Amino acid sequence: MxxxxxxxxxxxxxxxxxxxxxxxxxxxxxxxxxxxxxxxxxxxxxxxxxxxxxxxxxxxxxxxxxxxxxxxxxxxxxxxxxxxxxxxxxxxxxxxxxxxxxxxxxxxxxxSGRSTPPSLVFDSEEIGYKVRLRSIGNVTPVSRPSSSEPEPVHFKSAEASIAHAISSDFSKYPHLDQMSQHEVISKYRQLDEKLQSEGLYQCRYSSYAVEFIRYSTLFALFLISLHYSYYALSGLFLGSAWHLLSFLVHDAGHLSITHGFHTDTCIGIFVADFIGGLSVGWWKRNHNVHHIATNSPEHDPDIQHMPFFAISSRFFGSLRSTYYDRDMPLDVAARWFIKHQHYLYYPILLMGRFNLYRLAWSYLLDPKQAPRKGSAWWHRYLEMTGQVFFWYWYGYRTLYLSIPTWSSRIGFLFISHMVTAPLHVQLTLSHFAMSSADGGLHESFAQKMVRTTMDVDCPPWLDFIHGGLNFQVVHHLFPRLPRHNLRQAQNHVKEFCDDVGIPYVMFTFTRGNKEVISRLGEVAEQLRVMEECGKVAAKDLIEGHHSH
Missing domain, CATH: 3.10.120.10 (Cytochrome b5-like heme/steroid binding domain)
Known part of the structure; x- marks a missing residue:
């Protein structure tokens, strides 16, 4: 003991x-x-x-x-x-x-626990938009500051983010004391048992048969278009295939296909490395931390995109990333990008796949990152083999040999990569607009996951385009749950949130994008205000010195 x-x-x-x-x-x-x-x-x-x-x-x-x-x-x-x-x-x-x-x-x-105060809840006139909440009692979509609170800042660049306002207002959530959180934990575990008893952890392989038909069709169209010299169209089909296959890699990385470690990992390596040129090992190392420290500016690598993006004013303090073991300085480049981030969001994400290549090789070549011991030691070498194979078939056989001119090669390269941008939008959509505040030591895993994540509402026939990432709240609560069971599990999660009094945030894809752009605009305006205040303070200081 x-x-x-x-x-x-x-x-x-x-x-x-x-x-x-x-x-x-x-x-x-x-x-x-x-x-x-x-x-x-x-x-x-x-x-x-x-x-x-x-x-x-x-x-x-x-x-x-x-x-x-x-x-x-x-x-x-x-x-x-x-x-x-x-x-x-x-x-x-x-x-x-x-x-x-x-x-x-x-x-x-x-x-011992450091609890960062929640960000200011900004007022918004856009309360007419449909925001789906699941909570106990009457909860308004936006918290109105009381007379004792500072007046909210009104931004010119974008409306205030409703999603951020909801998720940052801790008064809308169960108290953070141990007793309240223990109740949340207890009911979360009961929900997990319920999902298991209903067989929702069992993968429906027939659904993957349908997915395989989609993959095969897109690859066939890619090869046919390439053969007949329709290079732009060929790149479009290949990029679309990569987009859908990324969701299969995500499933395999979470061991939600066969639930076997080596089997699912090999599926992920074959698809990610051999077909896509990406790294499953890097993804696992990165993604596991994201699931544990979701939306934490200091710890979550999925929101650490300095100098290009900052979803919180806490990045203005040149935070140190515990994942990358380096500072994220607010330098000249970062200041410029952040002040324009709500305009640059989509253009930058168009180039997102190129960055994944860099991260893959930095992982595979770093002896401190990839495991070199234990039963998974050989995964690293299989991934390296996959990387060589990918650049052979894509870089040499396709780009160099099959496409005759450099202009066509460059066009094919960028089209095939930019078509995958919706994946990067989907990856950021469910978190960028949500709270990045620290819930303290006692906040339960379940409450933190729901508070920092939102779902995307869409009809069932569109689920394959989102690849299950439209059910991010459910996925963050139960990451090993097979993708094709997430919609069924969502109803149970909503009931759980109703029961414990946690707001369940869901927007349509269009409205969710507006929420993200709004949040990026808020932070950009905060940086402008901070710089203006700094200039005024410096001017006052200089003039004050001159007066003496």
Missing amino acids: WSRREIEGLIANGQKIIIFGDRVLKVDAWMPYHPGGDKSILHMVGRDARDEITAFHSEEAQTHMQRYVIGRIHGRWENFLPPIQGGIFRALVSKDHEAESEAEAEEDASS
Whole structure:
């Protein structure tokens, strides 16, 4: 049996301790072998990671974890702030100082969590748009500031984002005390059991048969158009095939196809590396952290797009990324891009696939990122083989040999890549407009996922175009749930949100894009205001010095 103070001492000594229910896991030895990278583990140190572990790992993987159990705890665990997030831990002391240390521990426990105040909820006149909420009681779409609050800033560039206003107002969510969050956790686990009992974790392979027909048709059209020298049309079909295949890679990366680690990983490598030139290993390492630290400016790599985008004014402080282990400076280039980000959003995303190539090779060539030990050691070399194969068939056989002129080659290259831009829009759509505030140490996994994510409303026949990413709220709560069961699970998730009093935000695709552009416009205007204030302050300071 381990006390909280003893576990703090172990973590202070550099050991990686994670709580899994009532069990204590020491995972230092597993870090080099973890296929999902070390960063996702580091964000769980000192925390009860039961919900995160259950959401991401099969029963087989959870059984494997038992070999790292070093003991148990008694009672309900109170989370520490992980060292990677800035948590400070005290080493164990002698018995003479134990009483004093326990008193300090109580004091530190109340102050160890850093809770960033929610962003200002901006007023909006656009409350006529349809916003679907699932919560207890009467909840207005936009929180109106009281007389004691500062007047909201009115932006010229864009309307205020309703989605951000909802998700940033913590008064609309269950309280962040342990008792309230324990109720959310309990009902979330009951919901998971319900989904399992209804068979929603079972993959419907007949749906993938239909998807395979789509992939095959697009590839056939790509080859036919290429043969008859319709190069622009050929690039269009190839890019469309890549777009749809990306969703298959996403499914495989979450082990939601066969639920077998090596089988699904090999499916993902074949599609991503051999056919698309991307890296499943990089995606897993990046995406796991995104699912754990969703919308955290310091920790979530999926919103760390400096110097091009900033979804929060917190990026103005040149934050340090714990994922990339580097600062994200607000330099001259960043200032220019951010002030125009709501205009540059779509043009930049058109080039998104080129950046994925860079990230793939940076991952595969970095010995610190790809696992080189354990059962997944050979995945890295299979991916490298896939990369060589991709550039052979696409770069050499298609671009160089099959297309005669450089102008046609460049046109084919850009068309085939720019057609995939809707994927990058979809990836950012469900998060950019949502809250990036810190919910503190006690916020449950379930509440954080719903608070930082929104769904896209569309008819069922359009689901294949969104690839399941239109059900991001459901997916973030249950990432291993097969894509073709997400619509059915959505009704259960809405009932869960109704029951616990969490707003469920859903927009149409068009309205969701407006929300994102609105949020980017808000942040751009905040930067302009900050710079204007700086200029005025500097002018006053200079004139004040001159007056003396």
